[in-house]
Amino acid sequence: xxxxxxxxxxxxxxxxxxxxxxxxxxxxxxxxxxxxxxxxxxxxxxxxxxxxxxxxxxxxxxxxxxxxxxxxxxxxxxxxxxxxxxxxxxxxxxxxxxxxxxxxxxxxxxxxxxxxxxxxxxxxxxxxxxxxxxxxxxxxxxxxxxxxxxxxxxxxxxxxxxxxxxxxxxxxxxxxxxxxxxxxxxxxxxxxxxxxxxxxxxxxxxxxxxxxxxxxxxxxxxxxxxxxxxxxxxxxxxxxxxxxxxxxxxxxxxxxxxxxxxxxxxxxxxxxxxxxxxxxxxxxxxxxxxxxxxxxxxxxxxxxxxxxxxxxxxxxxxxxxxxxxxxxxxxxxxxxxxxxxxxxxxxxxxxxxxxxxxxxxxxxxxxxxxxxxxxxxxxxxxxxxxxxxxxxxxxxxxxxxxxxxxxxxxxxxxxxxxxxxxxxxxxxxxxxxxxxxxxxxxxxxxxxxxxxxxxxxxxxxxxxxxxxxxxxxxxxxxxxxxxxxxxxxxxxxxxxxxxxxxxxxxxxxxxxxxxxxxxxxxxxxxxxxxxxxxxxxxxxxxxxxxxxxxxxxxxxxxxxxxxxxxxxxxxxxxxx
Amino acid sequence: xxxxxxxxxxxxxxxxxxxxxxxxxxxxxxxxxxxxxxxxxxxxxxxxxxxxxxxxxxxxxxxxxxxxxxxxxxxxxxxxxxxxxxxxxxxxxxxxxxxxxxxxxxxxxxxxxxxxxxxxxxxxxxxxxxxxxxxxxxxxxxxxxxxxxxxxxxxxxxxxxxxxxxxxxxxxxxxxxxxxxxxxxxxxxxxxxxxxxxxxxxxxxxxxxxxxxxxxxxxxxxxxxxxxxxxxxxxxxxxxxxxxxxxxxxxxxxxxxxxxxxxxxxxxxxxxxxxxxxxxxxxxxxxxxxxxxxxxxxxxxxxxxxxxxxxxxxxxxxxxxxxxxxxxxxxxxxx
Numbered sequence: 001x002x003x004x005x006x007x008x009x010x011x012x013x014x015x016x017x018x019x020x021x022x023x024x025x026x027x028x029x030x031x032x033x034x035x036x037x038x039x040x041x042x043x044x045x046x047x048x049x050x051x052x053x054x055x056x057x058x059x060x061x062x063x064x065x066x067x068x069x070x071x072x073x074x075x076x077x078x079x080x081x082x083x084x085x086x087x088x089x090x091x092x093x094x095x096x097x098x099x100x101x102x103x104x105x106x107x108x109x110x111x112x113x114x115x116x117x118x119x120x121x122x123x124x125x126x127x128x129x130x131x132x133x134x135x136x137x138x139x140x141x142x143x144x145x146x147x148x149x150x151x152x153x154x155x156x157x158x159x160x161x162x163x164x165x166x167x168x169x170x171x172x173x174x175x176x177x178x179x180x181x182x183x184x185x186x187x188x189x190x191x192x193x194x195x196x197x198x199x200x201x202x203x204x205x206x207x208x209x210x211x212x213x214x215x216x217x218x219x220x221x222x223x224x225x226x227x228x229x230x231x232x233x234x235x236x237x238x239x240x241x242x243x244x245x246x247x248x249x250x251x252x253x254x255x256x257x258x259x260x261x262x263x264x265x266x267x268x269x270x271x272x273x274x275x276x277x278x279x280x281x282x283x284x285x286x287x288x289x290x291x292x293x294x295x296x297x298x299x300x301x302x303x304x305x306x307x308x309x310x311x312x313x314x315x316x317x318x319x320x321x322x323x324x325x326x327x328x329x330x331x332x333x334x335x336x337x338x339x340x341x342x343x344x345x346x347x348x349x350x351x352x353x354x355x356x357x358x359x360x361x362x363x364x365x366x367x368x369x370x371x372x373x374x375x376x377x378x379x380x381x382x383x384x385x386x387x388x389x390x391x392x393x394x395x396x397x398x399x400x401x402x403x404x405x406x407x408x409x410x411x412x413x414x415x416x417x418x419x420x421x422x423x424x425x426x427x428x429x430x431x432x433x434x435x436x437x438x439x440x441x442x443x444x445x446x447x448x449x450x451x452x453x454x455x456x457x458x459x460x461x462x463x464x465x466x467x468x469x470x471x472x473x474x475x476x477x478x479x480x481x482x483x484x485x486x487x488x489x490x491x492x493x494x495x496x497x498x499x500x501x502x503x504x505x506x507x508x509x510x511x512x513x514x515x516x517x518x519x520x521x522x523x524x525x526x527x528x529x530x531x532x533x534x535x536x537x538x539x540x541x542x543x544x545x546x547x548x549x550x551x552x553x554x555x556x557x558x559x560x561x562x563x564x565x566x567x568x569x570x571x572x573x574x575x576x
Numbered sequence: 577x578x579x580x581x582x583x584x585x586x587x588x589x590x591x592x593x594x595x596x597x598x599x600x601x602x603x604x605x606x607x608x609x610x611x612x613x614x615x616x617x618x619x620x621x622x623x624x625x626x627x628x629x630x631x632x633x634x635x636x637x638x639x640x641x642x643x644x645x646x647x648x649x650x651x652x653x654x655x656x657x658x659x660x661x662x663x664x665x666x667x668x669x670x671x672x673x674x675x676x677x678x679x680x681x682x683x684x685x686x687x688x689x690x691x692x693x694x695x696x697x698x699x700x701x702x703x704x705x706x707x708x709x710x711x712x713x714x715x716x717x718x719x720x721x722x723x724x725x726x727x728x729x730x731x732x733x734x735x736x737x738x739x740x741x742x743x744x745x746x747x748x749x750x751x752x753x754x755x756x757x758x759x760x761x762x763x764x765x766x767x768x769x770x771x772x773x774x775x776x777x778x779x780x781x782x783x784x785x786x787x788x789x790x791x792x793x794x795x796x797x798x799x800x801x802x803x804x805x806x807x808x809x810x811x812x813x814x815x816x817x818x819x820x821x822x823x824x825x826x827x828x829x830x831x832x833x834x835x836x837x838x839x840x841x842x843x844x845x846x847x848x849x850x851x852x853x854x855x856x857x858x859x860x861x862x863x864x865x866x867x868x869x870x871x872x873x874x875x876x877x878x879x880x881x882x883x884x885x886x887x888x889x890x891x892x893x894x895x896x897x898x899x900x901x902x903x904x905x906x907x908x909x910x911x
Contacts, residue, residue, distance in 0.1 A: 237745055238779045240910045250747050253646035338812035340792030420654045427658035439662060517643055518651055533619040533642060535785060
C-alpha cells in the first residue's frame with residue numbers, strides 16, 4: 001500500500017474502531033449538527049429576509065443604505081482587529097516567556113494570567129475607569145512628577161480596544177504555551193548551529209510550528225472580542241461609539257415590530273465578519289507544520305541573565321493592572337457596607353458574603369445549577385468536540401470545514417441574539433410541536449453546548465495537530481489498533497490540550513450571563529442570572545461579593561487542575 | 577350491629593360531606609394550577625410578592641422570569657413569533673411598553689375592583705393594564721462633592737456642573753425613554769433642556785444602576801435616575817442624596833397586565849387583584865417602593881404620589897413617537 005493511501009485510510013480506521021456503525025453515526029452526527037447549530041442560525045437568517053411576514057430584501061437594502069450602519073461596521077472592524085492584535089501580542093509574548101525563559105514563579109503566573117478571563121468584564125471595566133478616573137489612583141500618581149502627564153480617556157475607541165485586548169489574551173496564552181513547550185529544542189539548536197540568529201530561528205522554526213496554537217487562540221480571542229457586549233457598552237455608550245454587538249442589542253431593545261428582523265440582519269452582518277476571520281485563520285493554518293514529538297519540555301531554553309528582573313517587573317506590572325487591580329477593586333467593594341463609602345476599618349464587614357451564602361438561597365442553588373451545567377457541557381464537549389477536532393485535522397474535507405464554521409458562529413453572535421434565535425428554534429422545533437425543551441433546564445444545556453463547543457474544538461484541534469500522523473502509524477504498525485491505540489497513544493498525548501479546552505468551556509459556561517438571562521426559568525437560575533439580578537436591583541455590593549466568591553472558587557479549581565495536569569504529564573513522561 | 581351500621585353511615589356521610597365541601601370550595605374560587613409571571617422587579621421583591629400571594633392562594637404555583645424590561649419584552653415577542661407566549665401575567669416598567677402590547681392585541685381586558693382605589697390616570701381606561709407603584713425620576717447628588725443641594729432640574733444644565741452630569745441612555749433604558757418623551761413634550765423643558773444638558777458634556781450610561789454608581793463613587797456629582805435605588809443606597813450609607821426638583825418629576829408606574837392567551841385566567845386575575853389590594857400595596861411600600869394606591873404611605877426617604885408634582889404627557893402620543901424621540905436623541909448626542 002502506498003504511503004499516500006495509507007495516510008488517507010488511517011483516520012477512518014481509527015474512528016471505525018471507536019464507533020462500529022460508522023455511517024450511521026456519521027448521518028446522526030450531521031443531523032445533530034444541523035439541528036443544534038444550524039437551525040437557530042437558519043431561523044435567524046430567514047428572519048433577516050422577513051418584513052411584515054413577507055420574504056424580502058428590504059431589511060438589507062434599508063440597513064446597507066444607512067450611513068450609521070457603515071460607521072458601526074467600521075468601528076467593529078477597528079475594535080475587533082485592534083483588540084485581537086493586543087491579545088495576540090500579550091498572549092504570545094507571555095507564552096514564549098513562560099515556556100522558554102528562566103523567569104521565576106511560573107506556576108503562580110499561570111493563575112494571574114487566567115484572572116482577566118475569569119473576572120466578569122463589567123467589573124474589569126469599572127475597576128479600570130476608577131483607576132484612571134479624575135479622582136483615581138492614576139491621576140494622583142500623575143500629579144507627582146514635575147512634568148505633566150496626560151489623563152487617559154477610557155471612553156474611546158482606544159480604551160475599548162485595550163480593555164478588550166487585556167481581557168482576552170488568556171485565550172491566546174492558554175492555547176499557545178503548551179505548543180511552545182512541545183517544540184523540540186533540538187530543532188532550535190540545529191537552526192542556531194547552522195548560523196541562524198535568534199530572531200530568524202524564532203521566525204522560521206518556532207513560529208511555523210506554534211502556528212496552530214497561536215491561530216486557534218487568536219481566533220478565539222477574535223470571536224470573543226466580536227461578541228463582547230459589556231466592555232463596548234460600558235465604555236462605548238458614553239462616547240457614542242457603537243459596535244455591532246451593542247448596536248444589535250439597541251435594535252432589540254428598541255423593539256418596534258421590525259426590530260427582530262433588523263437585529264437579525266445586523267447579526268448576519270456580524271456573521272459575515274466572523275466568516276472573514278475564519279478565512280484569515282484558515283490562510284494562516286494552511287502553511288502550518290506538525291510536530292513529531294509531543295512531550296512538553298519545561299526546562300528553560302533562554303537565560304535572561306541581568307535583564308531577568310526587568311522582564312519580571314514588566315510581567316508583574318502587567319498582571320497588576322490587568323488582573324490584580326480589578327480584583328482588589330472588586331474585593332474592596334464586596335467588603336464595604338454601602339456602595340461609594342470609603343474603604344475604612346469602620347465600613348468593612350462580611351455581611352455581603354453572609355447574605356450571599358446564608359440569607360439568599362438563590363446564590364447556593366445557582367452555584368449548584370451552574371456547576372452542573374458547566375460540568376455536563378464540558379464533558380459533552382470533551383467527547384464530541386475532540387471527535388470533531390480529530391476529523392477536522394485528519395480528514396480536512398468540505399464537511400469537516402463546514403462543521404467547524406457552523407460551530408464557531410454561535411460563539412461570535414451576541415448573546416442576546418443567540419438566545420432569541422434559540423427561542424425561535426426550540427419552542428417549536430417542528431411548527432405545531434412543542435416538546436417542552438424551552439422553559440426547562442434542557443434549553444440551557446443545548447444553548448451552552450451550542451455556544452461553547454468551539455472552545456473545546458479549538459483546544460482539541462491544537463492538541464491533535466501536535467500529534468504527527470506517524471505516531472498513529474507507528475502504533476498501528478506495532479499492532480495497537482482501535483481502542484487500545486486511543487488509550488495508549490492518542491489520549492495520553494491529547495489530554496493536556498483537551499483539558500485546556502475543557503477548562504475554557506467550563507469557565508465560560510460557569511459564568512455565562514446573557515444567554516441564560518433570556519432563557520432561564522425560575523428553577524434553573526445560573527450564577528450569571530443571579531449576579532445580573534443583584535446588579536440590576538442596584539446591589540453592587542452583593543454582586544461583587546458573589547463575583548469574588550466565584551473567582552476564589554475558580555482559582556481553587558485552577559490550582560487543582562494544574563496539579564493534576566502536571567501529575568498526568570509526569571506519568572506520561574515516565575511511560576515513554 | 578346497629579352501632580356498627582350507625583358508625584358506617586356516619587363515616588359515609590362525613591366522607592360525602594367532606595368531598596362535597598372540597599368540590600364546592602374548588603368551584604367557588606377554582607384558583608390553582610400554574611402561573612407564569614414575567615417581571616422586571618428585582619428578584620427578591622418578586623419572591624416576597626409571591627410568597628405573600630401564596631398565603632392566600634396556596635394552590636397556585638407561580639414561576640417567575642425576571643430581567644430588565646427590554647429583555648422581558650424581547651422574550652415575550654420572541655415567544656409570540658415562535659408559537660405561543662408562555663407568560664400569563666406581566667409586570668414591567670412603564671405604560672408606553674404596555675400600550676405597544678395593547679396595540680398588538682396581546683393583552684386581556686380585566687377591570688379589577690381594586691383599581692378603583694388607584695388614581696384614574698394610572699389605570700388604562702380599556703382595562704388592559706394598571707399601574708402598581710410609583711417610580712419617579714429625580715436628581716441624585718453626591719453629598720461629599722456638593723454641599724448645597726439643588727432644587728431644580730437646572731442643576732444638570734448649569735455651566736457650573738459642566739463635566740459632572742450623568743444620565744441613562746433612552747436607547748437602552750425604558751424609563752429614560754419615557755422621561756425623554758415626557759420632558760420634551762413639556763413647555764418648561766422641551767428639546768432645549770436636552771440641548772443644554774448636552775452642552776455640559778454629560779456621561780451617558782446604559783442603565784439607571786450605572787448612573788447611581790457613577791455618582792456614588794464620585795466620578796460625577798449630579799445624575800438623573802429613578803428614585804427608589806437612590807433611597808435604598810442612601811439608607812445603606814452611600815454618599816448620595818435624592819432630590820425631587822421643584823418643577824416636578826416624570827413618573828412610571830410598573831403596570832401589571834394579563835396576557836391574552838393565558839391558560840389560567842382565574843389565577844392571573846387573583847394575582848392582579850392581590851398586587852393592587854391594600855395588602856399588596858403595603859407590601860410594596862415595605863419592600864421600598866412608593867405605593868400607587870391612595871392611602872398607603874410611602875417608605876422612608878420617598879414621597880407619596882400625593883406629595884409629588886407629576887410631569888405628564890399623553891400616553892398615546894408617547895407611544896406613537898417613541899422611536900422618533902430616540903432617533904432625535906441619538907442625533908443630538910451623536911454629533
